[in-house]
Amino acid sequence: MGLLERHESKGRDTWDGLKLPELHCGVEFSGNPRDLKKKGLINAIKAFNPLRIKVGGSLQDQVVYGVGGVKNCPNFMKNEDSLFGFSQGYLPMERWDELNKFFNQTGVKVTFGLNALLGRNRSQIEKGLWVGDWQSQNARDFMKYTISKGYKVDSYEFGNQLSRAGMGASVEAEQYGRDILVLKNLVKELHREPKTQPKVLGPSGYYDVKCWELRFCESGGALHGGAKDLSPTFADGFWYLDQLRMASTYNHKAFCRQTLIGGNYALLNTTTSIPNPDYYSALLWHRLMGSTVLFVTQESNPNFRVYAHCTKKKPGISIIFINLSKDSSFNVTLSNYEHQSHNLRSTDVTKPNFEFRGSKDREEYHLAALARNIQGQIVLLNNVLMVPTETFDILTMEPKLVNASTPISIAAHSIVYVTIRDFQAPACA
Structure with missing residues (x-):
């Protein structure tokens, strides 16, 4: 990608x-x-x-x-x-x-x-x-x-x-x-x-x-x-x-x-x-x-959608993966592309600059339906059941920290947010 x-x-x-x-x-x-x-x-x-x-x-x-x-x-x-x-x-x-x-x-x-x-x-x-x-x-x-x-x-x-x-x-x-x-x-x-x-x-x-x-x-x-x-x-x-x-x-x-x-x-x-599942999403x-939208390309599957922004709290980027497939999971590796010219014209092209290998752990939030029942109303975040406490407090939504050099795993019928703090995107500087 x-x-x-x-x-x-x-x-x-x-x-x-x-x-x-x-x-x-x-x-x-x-x-x-x-x-x-x-x-x-x-x-x-x-x-x-x-x-x-x-x-x-x-x-x-x-x-x-x-x-x-x-x-x-x-x-x-x-x-x-x-x-x-x-x-x-x-x-x-x-x-x-x-x-x-x-x-x-x-x-x-x-x-x-x-x-x-x-x-x-x-x-x-x-x-x-x-x-x-x-x-x-x-x-x-x-x-x-x-x-x-x-x-x-x-x-x-x-x-x-x-x-x-x-x-x-x-x-x-x-x-x-x-x-x-x-x-x-x-x-x-x-x-x-x-x-x-x-x-x-x-x-x-x-x-x-x-x-x-x-x-x-x-x-x-x-x-x-x-x-x-x-x-x-x-x-x-x-x-x-x-x-x-x-x-x-x-x-x-x-x-x-x-x-x-x-x-x-x-x-x-x-x-x-x-909260219903969409609340947590x-x-x-x-x-x-x-506030800054990044253009993303992916050569994979029409049921797999990827969107990225500069992260709300700098530094880094935040990506959302939506896997519409009920059977297929995906392992994703990121690549960074940069413009050859800052003054874009119709003749400008892009080239792959480097495959990303971060030095910091990335933050992952995996949303999935309980027992893979997507027509259910119970959602899991990083395999934790998202149900308010007895005092009706909203559970803390903590990320899972993952080695940034490993592929991102997107399970079937899941939604995944990923924040990478040391991804060098000039638009997010």
């Missing part, structure tokens, strides 16, 4: 102070945990230090905020004639206070999903289409309350999947564009200091490039709560980590995982707050993969 250094431009510090194209793992907080004091939930969040949480989800476009002129609105009720089968619901400010106490305790950064359907009506012509201007007063009152309490919202997302190919409801691109400008102006009006202004995000959905030319992204591997026999299992990591790597290659600033709690695709079990990515 050869590594060809790739110098990526580093943008300004954004999204939790991480430089582009480093991909920050975030999650969507669409569930409604009964007890925000659960130690398992708190410890799982703190382990990321920090974690971005989006408060929202499918029903965010039916939420009225209990502030200003809004009094005594009911909770969500089942209603087959309404969007997603539920009536309009109500967020009391007492509940918002509780959530912010929880956010402050865990140190998360908050993206809040606003109701973007207020004031609109269902189209009489086209099913699923909502028409009319957005009514911003309730959002204004909510923001003013949030500011008065000193609560920190890092960004506001405008609606949930309202693009043309959205879910349940959609808004025309031109209308959405006009309304997101209204929201942007509202944020500027209420937050006078540019440095503390929340960002405005959208459209948070699947969209047709021909109709939707706004350049935003969010992604998920499954709809409607996820697939119960796949999303919370070890197998989901093969998609999840591949998606993280592809997004970082294309300079995306952040990837919001759906969800932290809620549905089958949650990082944490909705009932127990015990995401935590290792967050800790190891840095």
Whole structure:
């Protein structure tokens, strides 16, 4: 396997102070945990230090905020004639206070999903289409309350999947564009200091490039709560980590995982707050993969994928190996390739410079499913069962130290992170 250094431009510090194209793992907080004091939930969040949480989800476009002129609105009720089968619901400010106490305790950064359907009506012509201007007063009152309490919202997302190919409801691109400008102006009006202004995000959905030319992204591997026999299992990591790597290659600033709690695709079990396998994969990515992406070549097998970044904490590089094969294992030897010219042109070529022989032990993290059952929810890290302690503490994720001159062994149906501190990649200097 050869590594060809790739110098990526580093943008300004954004999204939790991480430089582009480093991909920050975030999650969507669409569930409604009964007890925000659960130690398992708190410890799982703190382990990321920090974690971005989006408060929202499918029903965010039916939420009225209990502030200003809004009094005594009911909770969500089942209603087959309404969007997603539920009536309009109500967020009391007492509940918002509780959530912010929880956010402050865990140190998360908050993206809040606003109701973007207020004031609109269902189209009489086209099913699923909502028409009319957005009514911003309730959002204004909510923001003013949030500011008065000193609560920190890092960004506001405008609606949930309202693009043309959205879910349940959609808004025309031109209308959405006009309304997101209204929201942007509202944020500027209420937050006078540019440095503390929340960002405005959208459209948070699947969209047709021909109709939707706004350049935003969010992604998920499954709809409607996820697939119960796949999303919370070890197998989901093969998609999840591949998606993280592809997004970082294309300079995306952040990837919001759906969800932290809620549905089958949650990082944490909705009932127990015990981490699902993807939690540990995401935590290792967050800790190891840095902001500079390296180009990797490998001549092996289409079921074997290799990605590399400069390590998050210098020096060295961090590599992730994904073995999709259920039968084949791989032994990998690294080679370092360097450019002949710093000013690359179409005529430039690369040549193998040397086969890597490190002097320091490398750090390895081998993730595998218990008993090789990739549709199970129990993960092993370096053959250690990853289950929280009786006091709900997240286990320390210690690497296995291996002689750097030996090949890296990648078992069938496994995911392996490797950090090599003395690998000389000029891009990581």
